[in-house]
Amino acid sequence: MLTNLRVWLNHFEYHAEQPRGMAGGSMSGLRPEERRLIARSIATFQLGEQSDGSGLQRAACRFAAAHGDELLPRITELFIREEQRHARLLREFMEEQGIPAKCRHWTDRIFRRVRRLAGFELYLHVLITAELIGNVYYRALEAATGCQRLRSLCRTLLADELAHIGYESDLILEMRAQKRPALRVLLRLTHRAFFCGAAGAVWISHRAVLRRAGYTAAGFLRACLSQYAFHLDPPAACAAAAAQSARRR
Numbered sequence: 001m002l003t004n005l006r007v008w009l010n011h012f013e014y015h016a017e018q019p020r021g022m023a024g025g026s027m028s029g030l031r032p033e034e035r036r037l038i039a040r041s042i043a044t045f046q047l048g049e050q051s052d053g054s055g056l057q058r059a060a061c062r063f064a065a066a067h068g069d070e071l072l073p074r075i076t077e078l079f080i081r082e083e084q085r086h087a088r089l090l091r092e093f094m095e096e097q098g099i100p101a102k103c104r105h106w107t108d109r110i111f112r113r114v115r116r117l118a119g120f121e122l123y124l125h126v127l128i129t130a131e132l133i134g135n136v137y138y139r140a141l142e143a144a145t146g147c148q149r150l151r152s153l154c155r156t157l158l159a160d161e162l163a164h165i166g167y168e169s170d171l172i173l174e175m176r177a178q179k180r181p182a183l184r185v186l187l188r189l190t191h192r193a194f195f196c197g198a199a200g201a202v203w204i205s206h207r208a209v210l211r212r213a214g215y216t217a218a219g220f221l222r223a224c225l226s227q228y229a230f231h232l233d234p235p236a237a238c239a240a241a242a243a244q245s246a247r248r249r
């Protein structure tokens with residue numbers, strides 16, 4: 001059984017009732033050259049945020065039934081709703097600015113195919129990959145534009161995504177702590193390799209925006225890996241505490 005699900009349920013229920021608002025008042029729009037720079041990039045991220053979440057919900061229910069984590073299905077439902085809200089906020093912004101939506105993109109197809117391969121634990125690894133890279137991307141997008149409306153949107157999304165990363169990393173670290181050391185190392189290396197590949201794919205597709213924010217390819221990979229290290233490679237003391245709490249159950 002996972003330890004902190006009650007805390008996360010409280011978190012997601014609170015934000016379902018009080019979603020983070022966008023700053024009000026008059027907001028400057030996108031300048032034409034900014035619109036050209038970000039249109040395809042933001043449409044691809046909007047596509048990534050958009051999902052009915054049925055595969056994730058099924059995987060969470062199966063995992064919950066197998067491990068007695070009865071709060072997990074409700075948390076997952078609220079989590080999916082929050083992601084759908086992100087897709088809606090981005091879509092509204094795009095409509096206001098006359099940016100067409102995308103129906104498909106190769107990076108989105110890869111993420112969706114990998115997620116379908118297995119259960120809840122793999123879902124979490126794929127999700128946190130997208131969230132950690134998205135975290136770097138939304139900061140870059142905010143830095144790349146002078147449009148107040150878009151900057152406010154990026155900050156709203158970032159605040160939610162940071163909580164999602166906290167939730168997913170909490171579950172991943174606890175699951176990892178329950179595994180044998182050799183398997184733990186293998187999983188971590190495999191995930192890091194997948195993570196680097198995904199960051200490379202995001203660089204290829206979004207490099208115009210990322211360059212405008214001041215990133216080189218190597219700098220972007222470094223920023224993504226430092227997010228990875230911060231959230232998924234905690235100091236040995238934290239990992240030991242997680243392993244101890246896993247053993248106690």
Ligand SMILES: [Fe+2]
Nearest residue numbers: 049083086161
């Ligand atoms: Fe999101």
Ligand SMILES: [Fe+2]
Nearest residue numbers: 083131161164
């Ligand atoms: Fe998220």
